[in-house]
Amino acid sequence: MRLIAALLLTATLSACAAIPAQQAPPPPPITVDPRVVPPTDAPPPPPQVSGFRTPEVLEGPGLVGIIRETAPSLIARFGQPRLDTPEGDMRKLQFRGEACVMDIYLYPLTQGGQPVATWIEARRASDGAAVDRLACIQALSRPR
Numbered sequence: 001m002r003l004i005a006a007l008l009l010t011a012t013l014s015a016c017a018a019i020p021a022q023q024a025p026p027p028p029p030i031t032v033d034p035r036v037v038p039p040t041d042a043p044p045p046p047p048q049v050s051g052f053r054t055p056e057v058l059e060g061p062g063l064v065g066i067i068r069e070t071a072p073s074l075i076a077r078f079g080q081p082r083l084d085t086p087e088g089d090m091r092k093l094q095f096r097g098e099a100c101v102m103d104i105y106l107y108p109l110t111q112g113g114q115p116v117a118t119w120i121e122a123r124r125a126s127d128g129a130a131v132d133r134l135a136c137i138q139a140l141s142r143p144r
Contacts, residue, residue: 052111055118061132066104068116074104078140091115098137101125 003037029038066074074093075081083094091106102122103111106115122136 054109055107057096057109057118058120062137063120066117066120066137068109070116071106073118075141078102081087086124089115095140096125097140098125099139100131101128102133102136102140 019136020068065077069077071084071091071093078093078095080097081093085092085094089108093102093104093106095102100122101124102120105119105121107118108115109118120133120137122131122133124131
């Protein structure tokens with residue numbers, strides 16, 4: 001009986017002993033000449049969009065007199081823009097004051113139409129953190 005118990009104990013304990021697996025040596029380090037930039041695969045170009053796409057128009061209280069207004073109307077309200085960036089049929093006007101920076105995006109609402117304000121983004125001038133659009137509009141508006 002003791003022999004059987006000893007064999008069972010030996011078999012049980014031998015199952016706990018792990019045999020270390022053979023590990024492959026680590027691959028050699030890759031050395032890159034810092035003077036040579038390895039080529040990268042360029043991302044595929046975005047699919048071509050044909051035809052006119054109606055832009056999304058920002059809606060909300062306090063935006064009357066800005067949204068759907070033309071660039072001359074916005075310049076009359078806010079003064080000369082810091083940036084006036086045309087790109088295709090789109091235009092971005094950037095107005096800046098001490099408190100904030102406001103980007104107004106103008107897109108045509110119909111194919112071949114005149115670009116009008118469709119979207120507004122506002123951020124702090126100091127660190128670029130988002131701020132309330134309406135507060136920025138008030139801060140940058142000229143007295144009437």
